[in-house]
Amino acid sequence: MATLHLLSHSPFSDGRFNSCLPLLGDTDALLLAGDATYALTAGTKPATELEQLPEQVALFALEEDVQARALGMLPTRVQLLDYAGFVELTCRYERINSWL
Amino acid sequence: MKFVIALFAPPHSPAARRALRFAEAVLAGGHEIVRLFFYQDGVHSASANVVAAQDELDVAAEWSRFVSANQLDGVVCIAAGLRRGVLDAGEAQRYQRPAANLAAGWELSGLGQLHEAAQQADRLVCFGGQ
Numbered sequence: 001m002a003t004l005h006l007l008s009h010s011p012f013s014d015g016r017f018n019s020c021l022p023l024l025g026d027t028d029a030l031l032l033a034g035d036a037t038y039a040l041t042a043g044t045k046p047a048t049e050l051e052q053l054p055e056q057v058a059l060f061a062l063e064e065d066v067q068a069r070a071l072g073m074l075p076t077r078v079q080l081l082d083y084a085g086f087v088e089l090t091c092r093y094e095r096i097n098s099w100l
Numbered sequence: 101m102k103f104v105i106a107l108f109a110p111p112h113s114p115a116a117r118r119a120l121r122f123a124e125a126v127l128a129g130g131h132e133i134v135r136l137f138f139y140q141d142g143v144h145s146a147s148a149n150v151v152a153a154q155d156e157l158d159v160a161a162e163w164s165r166f167v168s169a170n171q172l173d174g175v176v177c178i179a180a181g182l183r184r185g186v187l188d189a190g191e192a193q194r195y196q197r198p199a200a201n202l203a204a205g206w207e208l209s210g211l212g213q214l215h216e217a218a219q220q221a222d223r224l225v226c227f228g229g230q
Binding site for chain 2: 006008009010016033034035062083084086087088090091096098099100
């Protein structure tokens with residue numbers, strides 16, 4: 001069953017990001033919200049790890065959180081979402097696993 | 101699609117605002133919210149005593165308005181609420197506390213309400229963290 005993983009903690013101050021990545025199945029997706037969007041910071045280890053995820057794993061981020069942090073040079077595979085897109089995404093995945 | 105939305109983070113956490121914006125988008129998208137459930141520090145967003153700075157979003161007040169305006173089933177975990185001082189009139193009287201502070205639209209109930217709603221709904225989306 002496809003699972004959408006929702007991360008909101010920064011990978012630079014918390015271990016959830018590192019715990020989450022190895023658990024992603026081929027049909028799973030990862031949505032970065034809040035400080036978790038710092039994982040997209042160009043040239044950093046978390047950004048490289050995101051680039052190296054299997055192709056089938058879809059990567060999303062909340063656009064307002066990316067903009068609020070002035071993150072540029074985003075990995076090409078990341079798709080930015082507004083809240084309507086966030087809701088639509090949760091409809092496409094049978095389970096949503098929030099890394100609280 | 102039927103949603104249950106659970107909030108674990110306090111009103112000053114970005115997660116509380118994110119949950120609110122998500123809930124608004126769920127209704128705007130034509131979906132149904134079977135139940136909102138506030139748990140752990142999330143119960144503070146159901147307090148009528150939270151005061152936000154004038155230039156900040158009053159998340160607790162927005163939640164109360166949102167629940168009342170859409171006549172949603174808004175449930176606050178009673179055990180989490182009591183230990184954090186979020187009381188309705190009945191609990192304030194039972195434990196002889198000077199005031200009740202549960203905001204309009206909400207009711208105190210047990211964790212079983214989250215479990216039951218998760219069974220009824222198509223999706224359970226939890227918000228917490230930062």
